[in-house]
Amino acid sequence: MIRTKYSAWVSSQNEEAINSTHKGCLKEARNGEECVQHIQCHSTMSVHSECNNGVCACASTAHLETDRCYETAVIGGRCVVDQNCFLGETGAERQAFCVRGYCTCQLQYSPRDNGTRCVRDAALGEECEDELQCAGLGLQCRGTCRCKDNWVAFQDINACVESAKALDDPCQYDVQCDALAGTAEAPSPGASLCLGGVCTCAYDARAVGTPPRCWRRKRPGQDCNRDEECVSEEDEPGYCLSGRCTCKTCSPDARDFGAASSLSPPLAATILSLAAIFAR
Secondary structure (H helix, E strand, O other), rough: OOOOOOHHHHHHHHOOEEOOOOOOEEEOOOOEEOOOOOHHHHHHOOOOOOEEEEEEOOOOEEEEOOOOOEEOEEOEEEEEOOHHEEEEEEHHHOOOHHHHEEEEEOOEEEEEOOOEEEEEEOOOOOOOOOOHHEEOEEEOOOEEEEEEEOOEOOOOOOOOEEEOOOOOOOOOOHHHHHHEOOOOOOOOOOOOOOOOEEEEEEEOOEEEEEOOHHHHHHHHEEEEOOHHHHHOOOOOOEEEEEOOOEEEEOOOHHHHHHHHHHHHHHHHHHHHHHHHHHHH
C-alpha cells in the first residue's frame, strides 16, 4: 500500500495506527479497549503497554497513570520521571519522586518492604510500627516513639537528650542532670542542674554518697524521705526519723529545728530522745 500525504492525514484523523506488516491501518486503542496488535496500544499508552487477550493494558512491569503506562520502579530503583516511582498514590498523595535518576521517598518519609512503600517519620510520642520510623537520636518504638534507656525527653525541643551519668558530666539542659537528683526510688526534684555546661548540685542541695548524688537540703524538723536529705544549720549530717529530719546535736529551739516550732510537745520530745540515742 502506498501512503500519500493525504492518506496519512486521513489516517491521523481516524486515529489509526500502521500495523506491524505495514500493509494496513489499525484503529488506535486506549486502556481497556479492544486490540489486535501491541502497536494499537503503544500509540496512545506508550511502549510499556501491550495487547493482552484482545484488550489494551499496561505490561506487567508497568502501571497506568493519567491514561498512560509508565515502567514501575521501587524506592532506590532507576527512573526517568516521577510517574515511574509508583507506590499506589498519585497526584497530591504521591509519596515518592524521581530524584537524580533514582526513586526516593519524599522528605520526612522512609522506605519499607523492599522499597514498595514509604512511611512517614514519627516524632517523640507519635505512633510507630518499627525503630526506623522513629526519627531522632535516642528514640525507640514501643507502639509510640519513646526515649531509650539513659535518654530523657526534653519537651522544649520535643526530642530525647542523653542523660548524664555522673556529676561534672557535660550537659546542655537541666533535664540531662535529673537522674543525678536523688535516686529512682527517692527522687529529689530540682537538686541537680546544668551549670557552666556540666551537671552540678543546685545551690540549695549537696552531693552525698558514692557515687555522689544531689539531695535538697532539709533542716531538722522538716519533712524527709531519706537520711541524705537531712543536714543541720552547720551542715552536719542528720537522720530521717518518722518522716522528719533530726541530727545528733540538734537543740529544741526554732533556729535549729526550722518547722519544729509547730510540732506537738510529745513529738518534739520523741525526736530529741531519738537524737540523744544516736549521739551516744
